[in-house]
Amino acid sequence: MNTSHAAALLAVPLAALLAACTPNKPTAEAPRPVRTAEIRYDAAREANRYVGTVRARHEVDQAFRVGGKVVQRKVDVGQTVREGDVLAVLDDADYRLAVEAAQQQLTAATTQARQAESDRQRLNALKADGSVSDSDDEKAHSGARTAEATAQAQARNLELARNRLNYTVLRAPRSGVVTAVKFEVGQVVAEGLPIVSIAAEGEPEIVVDVPEDHLANFTKGKFKASLASAPGESFDVVLREMSPEAVPQTRTFRARLKPVSTRRLPLGATATLVAERPTAQTTVAAIPAAAITQNNGKPAVWAVRRATGTDAFALVEMVPVTVHGFRNDDVLLSGLPAGTLVVTAGVQKMAPGLKVALSGADRAVEVSQAAR
Template identity: 40%
Template sequence: MHFPAFVLRPSGAAAQPRNRARSGVFLWPRAAAGLAVALALAGCSRQEAAPEPVRAVKLVTVGAHAAPAPREYAGEVRARVESRLSFRVAGKIVQRPVEAGQHVRAGQLLAELDARDYELAAQAARAQVAAASTQRDLAAAEFERFSRLHAQNFISGAELDRRQAALKSAQAQLAQAQAQLAAQGNQAGYTRLLADAPGVVTGVDAEVGQVVAAGTPVVRIARDGERDAVFAVPEDRVAGLRVGQPVQVAPWAGGPPLAGKVREVAASADPVTRTFAVKVALQGAEPPPLGATVQVRLADQAAPAAAAPLRVPAAAVWQDAGRSAVWVFDPASSTVRAQPVQLARLEGDEVLLAGGLADGAQVVAAGVHVLAPGQKVTVYQPKTPQALTNKGPAAMNPEAPTPAPGAAR
């Protein structure tokens, strides 16, 4: 009879596995609760804010260009007197012996009309003069004869008065016929267009064979003599011009500058360009040729720097609680501060200041709406191709890997 063998184990050894399992079951909930508490505490803690980025700004020095530069305008040389000559009668042009650019003398033929109709009218007027002259001679002879008869008391005084009235009527008719002959002679003479003064033909507006009306421009003549430089100024500059103002005129093709004075300022603006025409009388023995381009500089518009208003770019001005202000750069601390300013007026892309800034102050010219008082900034330095070349390929390609120290290149 066999009995199974029994192995005696310590009581503590048999219970150890079950105690471990129980201890694991009870420890996991405690660990999870502790982790949750730690995460909750971490979420409630305040994270530090990221530091404010140091922005790069562009600066402009106030007063560096405070005095406005002398204004320069492009002008054209023209004759003081330029005439558009035309016929005083209508007709067909039969010849035009002059061309543009040709110099003509006084009395030279410029163009001629077909004058046959006007010559016929002049002949008819001469015939009327001859008839009226005959009637006048007859009336004069009768008056003389009746005067002798009246002296001998053969006729009455009334008859003599009638003969005298007939003589006066014949004389009046003769005078009328002579006036008509003179008018018709002038009409025939008007078919020849003559230059009334020496000058240069600057343009031709009619050709041979063209039928023109009386007063239609045919030839343009620029008379010899004084010359003007004509240029246009915008309406915001015309108030600074006055008659007699000294002007310097420099030929665009080169040569010594000429002195001049403002002779005329247009009273109204051009309806198309909205500019005002200004004429400057040139002074000098040899002015530039007609039509030459010149640079006109108003000599007395440059004011002293102390009297000129300070200027800042329009992009540098911003609104601070309803007031205009600019950011002033402090080079010692590399920070900016808001400075209220008083505006005078706007000129182009610049603002003229009436006060608030001192000459020589440095203000931010771009990016004014992203700054805050006391913010640190850096002065923007534009990158040049030479600087990028000196830095090597890594500067041209930011993604290129940086070689390790000591690695072969």
């Protein structure tokens, strides 16, 4: 075997050995998609939430002005009524008898008044020739006046009896919707007992109870409200009335707020009121609370910065921040330059220098920041 052939044979195992010892070239890891939020500063605001109820500004309890047994019920809860509509009727038999009795008493009193006046006139004629004394003449005049007064009093009694007969029919004093019915046919109701509530639909309000420790700042806030049936649709409301004294049972103060614009609100609906007011002059940024993590026991966030070159990905780094408070699902913080993008989802999977992929909207924000 010649020398060249031996060298070739030795070269083959050596190449195989070197190939086995050479590590494989690592494959590039794909950038991790992330969701981000831009840091935007605004004046710090304190927000409080209250749960209230939609009520009518004008709601009146209706009651019979006389007592008796209910024989007809004309309305149900939720029914719309107009002014003058019949709500309920009482048994009026006793009141009709009272009208008849008053009529008979008036007839008797009127007859007596005419008789007394006739007697006075006759005595007055006899007085001229001295046949009647002054004392008898005065008695005749007094009797005539008394009988006339009695007749007038009986006329008023008849009018009162007729009014009480009319009161056996309960009518709506104004148009609105029936919000409560507290009686049934056959029930005996007392005079003045509230049995029907009617609310005017034209001026709905939101009624909330404010704790005493919120009272000083409540009137300084700006208010937005939403209904439980449409939580995503908020609308502006303004404070119309604040009770000057606390409700004895709850020790809270009742506030009534009305919509700024004409808006139809279903009576009785549950409403959420958000009261915001500026606090100190500190400016803060609001981002989702899920973006907050910790570094050595202190709050921090993962900030996104553009990688060098023309790569379409970005890198993340942990940056400490100052937390000023929480508002609903957001955290209020400071310590980052305005316009910084921070990771808001999957922060537990982040690591320093990790490549992340931005959405189209986030890349547009990055481009606009670079242009500035």
